[in-house]
Amino acid sequence: MDEIKKELFAYVKENTFKETDSLQSDTMIFVEGIFDSMGFALLLDYLETKFEISADDSDLVEENFESIDALADFITRKNPALV
Numbered sequence: 001m002d003e004i005k006k007e008l009f010a011y012v013k014e015n016t017f018k019e020t021d022s023l024q025s026d027t028m029i030f031v032e033g034i035f036d037s038m039g040f041a042l043l044l045d046y047l048e049t050k051f052e053i054s055a056d057d058s059d060l061v062e063e064n065f066e067s068i069d070a071l072a073d074f075i076t077r078k079n080p081a082l083v
Helices: 002-014 037-050 068-078
Strands: none
Touching: 002 037, 002 068, 037 068
């Protein structure tokens, strides 16, 4: 899962206009304004492409996307082969 988190950190840092020096794995990326709704749409596309997952409508809840930790957990649940 560490490799997944590294990939996610890199993606977040490259795709936000907000300062990310203090970004931690538990930072609330939407609450902190790192991503907005457009950022979410792009993030979802990235996740589906990069990690070969498909998000169902029932997956589109804040708990799955609120932080790097939550994203990594979501990815490994959707594609256990990545663990």
